[in-house]
Amino acid sequence: MVKIYALAVLYKGINSATLLKAAYNLQSFSIFQRGSVQEFMVFVSKTIVERTQQASRQSVKEGEYMLQVYVRADNLAAVLISDHEYPNRVAHTLITKILDDFTAVVPATQWPTGTEDRIDFHVLPEYLTKYQNPREADALTKIQNDLDETKIILHDTIKAVLERGEKLDDVVAKTESLSMQSKLFYKTARKTNSCCNF
Amino acid sequence: MDDFHNGLVEKIIKELDSALAKSPLTEFDIVPVESTKNKTPVLYVNSSVALESWCVKHVYNYCYGDLIEDFLTHPKRRLSRVSGLTYKRIMLLLNPTLLINPDVTTLWNKRRELMSKRYLDWVAEMTFTRLVLSRKTKCNDAFSYRRFVIEHVMRETPERPPHFVSTILEDEFDVCTMTADKCPNNYHSWDHRRWTLEFASKYRAEIDSTIVFYNEYKFIVNWTARHVSDYSCFHYRQHCLKKLNLLDERWPVFEKMLEADLRENVQKFIEASDPAQKTNKSFKKTIEDEDIIAYLFDYAPNDCSCYTKFYETCRKIEIYIYELIQNTDFLKFYKYHEALWYHRRFIVSEILTTMYDFFEIERVNGKLARKKLTPDQLETLQKCQKCGNRYCEVADKELDWVYNCPLYKILIQHEKAVVADRRKDMDRHAGRHENYLKCVHGLAAHY
Numbered sequence: 346m347v348k349i350y351a352l353a354v355l356y357k358g359i360n361s362a363t364l365l366k367a368a369y370n371l372q373s374f375s376i377f378q379r380g381s382v383q384e385f386m387v388f389v390s391k392t393i394v395e396r397t398q399q400a401s402r403q404s405v406k407e408g409e410y411m412l413q414v415y416v417r418a419d420n421l422a423a424v425l426i427s428d429h430e431y432p433n434r435v436a437h438t439l440i441t442k443i444l445d446d447f448t449a450v451v452p453a454t455q456w457p458t459g460t461e462d463r464i465d466f467h468v469l470p471e472y473l474t475k476y477q478n479p480r481e482a483d484a485l486t487k488i489q490n491d492l493d494e495t496k497i498i499l500h501d502t503i504k505a506v507l508e509r510g511e512k513l514d515d516v517v518a519k520t521e522s523l524s525m526q527s528k529l530f531y532k533t534a535r536k537t538n539s540c541c542n543f
Numbered sequence: 544m545d546d547f548h549n550g551l552v553e554k555i556i557k558e559l560d561s562a563l564a565k566s567p568l569t570e571f572d573i574v575p576v577e578s579t580k581n582k583t584p585v586l587y588v589n590s591s592v593a594l595e596s597w598c599v600k601h602v603y604n605y606c607y608g609d610l611i612e613d614f615l616t617h618p619k620r621r622l623s624r625v626s627g628l629t630y631k632r633i634m635l636l637l638n639p640t641l642l643i644n645p646d647v648t649t650l651w652n653k654r655r656e657l658m659s660k661r662y663l664d665w666v667a668e669m670t671f672t673r674l675v676l677s678r679k680t681k682c683n684d685a686f687s688y689r690r691f692v693i694e695h696v697m698r699e700t701p702e703r704p705p706h707f708v709s710t711i712l713e714d715e716f717d718v719c720t721m722t723a724d725k726c727p728n729n730y731h732s733w734d735h736r737r738w739t740l741e742f743a744s745k746y747r748a749e750i751d752s753t754i755v756f757y758n759e760y761k762f763i764v765n766w767t768a769r770h771v772s773d774y775s776c777f778h779y780r781q782h783c784l785k786k787l788n789l790l791d792e793r794w795p796v797f798e799k800m801l802e803a804d805l806r807e808n809v810q811k812f813i814e815a816s817d818p819a820q821k822t823n824k825s826f827k828k829t830i831e832d833e834d835i836i837a838y839l840f841d842y843a844p845n846d847c848s849c850y851t852k853f854y855e856t857c858r859k860i861e862i863y864i865y866e867l868i869q870n871t872d873f874l875k876f877y878k879y880h881e882a883l884w885y886h887r888r889f890i891v892s893e894i895l896t897t898m899y900d901f902f903e904i905e906r907v908n909g910k911l912a913r914k915k916l917t918p919d920q921l922e923t924l925q926k927c928q929k930c931g932n933r934y935c936e937v938a939d940k941e942l943d944w945v946y947n948c949p950l951y952k953i954l955i956q957h958e959k960a961v962v963a964d965r966r967k968d969m970d971r972h973a974g975r976h977e978n979y980l981k982c983v984h985g986l987a988a989h990y
Contacts, residue, residue, distance in 0.1 A: 347769045347877075373725055375572040375677070376591045409727070428727075430772055432877060478769070480876070526576070533575040533596065 348373075349477055350410070351386045351426040352440075352469050354447050355394045356456045357416055362394040365459050366447075368469035370477070381530040388522055389503075390414075390424040396506050397422070404433050405500045412503075415440050421448065421456060435479045437497060443472065552605040555598055556639050558585045562592050563638060563671070571642055571674040573599055592674070599643055606640045615649065625653075630662045638671070645675045645682045655691055665696045673718055680722040686735040689715070693742070708749045715739040716759075723766075723776065733775040737782050744786070753788045757797045760787060764801070764869075767886075771873055774882040781889050784866070789858040790851065805861040809835070812864050813953055832857040839950040840901060852901075859897045860950070866890045871961055874970075884972040888979055894954060895984060902945050909985050911942040946989040955980075955990060 353367035364387055371379045393414050397403050400418040404411060411429050413436040416422040423440035450466050451459070476482045500506055503513060517523065517531055562585050570591035576584075577597060584595035594602070614623045614633055625633065633653065641650055657663050669692065675685045693711060700707070716739060722732040743755045763780045770776050787797075798805055832853045836842070839860065870887050877883065899905055903914045903924075916924065945951065958980060965973035981987040 347771065375570055375593075376588060377572045377574045377586065377593045430770070430877065430880075529575040529577055 347428070347430045347477075347479060349425060349427045349431060349436075349473055351383075351390070351424070352443065352473050353387070353390045353424045354443065354466070354469070355390060355422045355424065356459065357394050357397075357399070357420045357422050358457060362391045362422065363457075363459070364391065364461060365451075365456065365464050366461060366466050366469055368473045370473055378530065381524075381527040384523055384527045385531065386426055388517075388520060388527075390426070391522070392516060393503075393506060394422045394424065396508065402437055402497045403500060403506065404436075404497055405503055405506055407503045411436075413437060413440060415444065417444060419453070423447075432479050433497060433499075435476075435482045439472070439476055439482045443469070548601055549605065552598075552601050555584060555594075555602055556606065556635055558583055559592070559594070559639055559642075560635055562587050563674075565590075566670065568592055568670060568674055570677040572678055573643070594639075594643070602639050603643045606636045607644075610636045610640060610650070610653075615653065625656055625660055625662065627662075630657055633657065634663075641671075641675060642678070645679050645685050648684055651684045651688050654688065658692060658695060665692050668692050669714065673721075676718060676722050677725075680726040681729055681731050683731045686731050689718070689735070690738060697746075703749065708743075708746045712739060712743055712750065712755065715742075716762075727770065728773050728775055730775050733779045736779055740782065740786060753791045753793060756783065756786045756788060757793075757800060759783050760797075761800050768873070771877045772880045772882050774885060777882055777886040777889075780886070784862065784893075787862065789855050789862075794858065801865070803865060805865050806835075808868060809861055809864050812868060812957070813949075815957075835860075836901075839948065840898075841948045856897060856901050860894070863890055863894045863897070867894070867957070871957075874961065874965060878968060879970050879972070881972055884976055887976065891954070891958065891980065892984065894950075898945060898948070898950060904942060904945065906985070911945070913942075943989070946986075951989075955986070959990075 349370060351367060351369045354365045355362045356365055367387065367390075369383055369386065371382055374382050389412065393403070393405065393412055394416060397414050397416045399416055399420065402413075402415045404413050406412075406429060409428055411427050411431060411433070413425040413427065413433065414422065415437060421444055423444050425436050425440050427436060446468065447466055451464055455464065507513060507516070514535075517528060523531070565587070568590055572591065572593045573596050574586065574593045576595040584598040586593040586595065610633070614625075614629070617623050623629075634657070637650060637654060641647070641654075645651075654663070654668075658665070658668065669689065672685045672689050672692075676682060679685070693715075696711075716736065719732050719736040719739065723729050723736075726732070740756070740759060743750060743752050746752075760780075760783045763776065763783050767773075767776050767780055791797075835857055836853050867887070867890050870883060870890060874880075874883050874887070899911070903916070904911050905914050906912075958976070962973045962977050981990055
């Protein structure tokens with residue numbers, strides 16, 4: 346499937362990343378799981394932004410999902426969660442464009458302290474729908490060439506992104522940003538190896 | 544299990560039963576919850592039903608055990624038989640068991656028995672299987688039960704109201720779309736869709752099957768554009784292609800649906816492959832099919848009365864070239880997807896077959912041979928002098944002669960260009976495609 350599940354703009358602080366704005370497409374998940382899936386996507390986005398260096402791009406493959414992340418030199422970051430058929434190059438062009446738009450609308454002073462409700466940036470849901478078809482975004486690719494300047498680092502599993510000795514299970518268990526329900530959901534999904542990012 | 548649990552489970556399954564009676568239900572799920580607080584584990588939100596995971600084990604063990612013990616191990620015992628007295632109890636136990644674990648054929652067979660003894664309402668059965676499939680999207684037993692129910696209903700209702708068949712079709716297509724969307728590479732779902740298509744052609748007296756096939760083709764073209772690595776849906780696409788009614792007078796409507804000018808497509812294809820081959824005529828709508836055939840096959844069948852054959856061949860070439868161009872486009876855009884390459888194999892092979900067919904030859908054991916015609920076919924051929932002549936002409940020449948027709952040359956030119964282009968991009972499937980053409984189709988000498 347060529348599909349985008351989530352688009353998110355984040356700020357990479359000194360110790361942790363904060364979510365500034367996000368949009369989701371969770372239609373294919375059951376209504377009872379959507380809440381947990383969404384919580385999980387936020388959690389994963391944060392985790393991955395925290396572990397990505399400034400001014401770099403990464404594509405991380407995990408199961409049937411792809412995570413595309415771009416952290417700019419000024420610490421503003423964007424994450425796109427899609428499936429593995431969505432072309433990487435197009436995804437990165439798209440998140441570059443989102444960050445440019447975001448910078449134009451939201452002043453940099455708001456980034457470190459902003460929260461989802463206070464940030465005034467409403468085009469993400471529209472982008473999410475429009476660029477479900479990567480051909481729409483392909484028109485962008487032709488204009489933007491700066492993509493070539495930074496190399497996209499490809500990872501085959503999220504393990505490669507975590508620090509040495511760190512395990513995703515532990516990260517999940519430790520975090521306070523996931524509810525009990527979602528942690529349980531993660532455990533079950535892990536066991537049956539389906540319908541979850543990891 | 545102790546009495547306390549038994550009582551609890553009885554309560555839960557009764558509650559689930561009343562939740563299932565609500566309509567319309569679309570989804571069933573099991574929600575992971577650990578605590579056993581003193582509240583009901585049956586959840587009901589927006590036409591979706593769910594069970595909390597802690598109770599699943601108890602419910603399943605209890606229901607399955609009871610079913611097997613009371614109704615399945617002693618089929619001869621009077622109380623185990625399906626009757627007006629027992630069927631309610633059986634259903635009460637069957638529903639939760641199948642929702643939790645639908646991969647037990649024995650239980651589905653029990654349902655079949657109930658269905659054929661007319662204890663069940665088929666509409667409710669369709670809703671129930673949809674619920675099962677919303678959670679287990681690859682459950683073949685559920686799909687096959689749906690087929691059983693539909694066949695049963697068709698037998699039972701010989702006099703059907705006007706929209707009866709089309710409603711069934713819509714419902715089946717809808718279920719297939721839902722299951723295919725939830726789970727990639729869902730073979731069972733596409734298989735069921737294929738069955739539905741066959742069902743549509745079986746009852747073509749009651750529906751407009753031509754339009755159904757056109758719609759399905761349109762649907763699958765859009766779908767494959769967004770599922771480029773799912774070969775199951777490409778297989779269905781091939782099935783749809785073969786089902787297209789090429790001779791229907793509503794073909795222009797179909798072209799409009801595709802938003803493509805197929806004729807112009809062919810012309811562009813010829814010009815792009817080999818500028819030297821540039822046609823001096825343009826293939827506008829006004830040009831007769833015969834002229835196109837004459838150009839592509841290098842054979843001028845003027846004043847031939849076998850119009851249908853030209854018409855059909857022409858439509859085939861048009862649609863397959865449309866497929867080929869789209870496939871090339873996808874290969875370049877999405878890159879490295881094996882499913883796309885396999886679909887390409889199908890297209891190329893169909894174009895070649897069309898070509899062979901036109902010249903009344905076929906490939907047997909890797910060699911070209913004249914088609915063995917039945918006396919009837921031979922007679923029809925000879926009725927038309929031109930066709931008869933062509934058949935004889937082909938027979939007189941070396942069979943390899945077909946590889947000199949412009950269509951073949953253009954096709955190979957195009958394949959070479961695509962393979963070379965993909966090779967540059969390090970696509971390892973490109974070389975395999977070339978080998979496929981050379982070895983499987985025996986084109987090495989003419990490549």
